[in-house]
Amino acid sequence: AQSVAQPEDQVNVAEGNPLTVKCTYSVSGNPYLFWYVQYPNRGLQFLLKYITGDNLVKGSYGFEAEFNKSQTSFHLKKPSALVSDSALYFCAVRGDPSGTYKYIFGTGTRLKVLA
Amino acid sequence: DTGVSQDPRHKITKRGQNVTFRCDPISEHNRLYWYRQTLGQGPEFLTYFQNEAQLEKSRLLSDRFSAERPKGSFSTLEIQRTEQGDSAMYLCASSPRGGGAYNEQFFGPGTRLTVL
Numbered sequence: 001a002q003s004v005a006q007p008e009d010q011v012n013v014a015e016g017n018p019l020t021v022k023c024t025y026s027v028s029g030n031p032y033l034f035w036y037v038q039y040p041n042r043g044l045q046f047l048l049k050y051i052t053g054d055n056l057v058k059g060s061y062g063f064e065a066e067f068n069k070s071q072t073s074f075h076l077k078k079p080s081a082l083v084s085d086s087a088l089y090f091c092a093v094r095g096d097p098s099g100t101y102k103y104i105f106g107t108g109t110r111l112k113v114l115a
Numbered sequence: 116d117t118g119v120s121q122d123p124r125h126k127i128t129k130r131g132q133n134v135t136f137r138c139d140p141i142s143e144h145n146r147l148y149w150y151r152q153t154l155g156q157g158p159e160f161l162t163y164f165q166n167e168a169q170l171e172k173s174r175l176l177s178d179r180f181s182a183e184r185p186k187g188s189f190s191t192l193e194i195q196r197t198e199q200g201d202s203a204m205y206l207c208a209s210s211p212r213g214g215g216a217y218n219e220q221f222f223g224p225g226t227r228l229t230v231l
């Protein structure tokens with residue numbers, strides 16, 4: 001069965017400091033991994049994805065994520081946090097082949113960047 | 116605006132009533148998903164359409180839920196005999212044809228359902 005875990009409900013970081021939002025997954029087959037962000041009163045927006053290839057994936061707004069197959073992790077990172085990065089972040093996964101079209105989303109991590 | 120749109124944005128209904136939500140995906144997208152999101156949780160998959168064909172429906176979904184995409188464009192999600200546990204945000208997402216399973220999804224703003 002596919003699953004994804006975001007172990008932290010909330011992450012606080014000072015503006016200008018590096019940030020990490022954690023995600024671990026479990027799928028059969030090769031994983032397709034995604035990060036989405038949800039700002040207040042707005043729909044989820046795609047940030048980045050890992051399909052294959054380079055383990056370090058770069059995405060929107062200066063975010064990047066590192067795929068680690070041995071640790072089954074796909075942590076979201078940014079070298080220097082901005083107050084405007086404060087939002088709810090979701091990790092999602094789908095296995096390939098999985099026999100399903102379903103994507104599994106984590107429970108979300110609220111990022112708070114303090115000025 | 117060429118994004119995914121959903122209507123209505125908010126719906127308040129009494130227990131036992133039927134409700135219907137509409138989703139208009141991005142025009143060239145042939146894949147369409149419905150999700151349900153409750154407070155403190157991530158989106159939970161409900162169903163998936165490829166063009167007009169409903170290819171997967173969550174086993175968690177009771178028979179009170181039905182979805183259609185008759186012409187492969189807009190989609191509707193109907194909940195019959197609503198229960199208070201149906202109160203949630205209902206999200207629609209679309210993604211373009213091609214690319215297999217790894218195209219990102221474009222989400223609409225959601226319809227917030229409150230069942231009294």
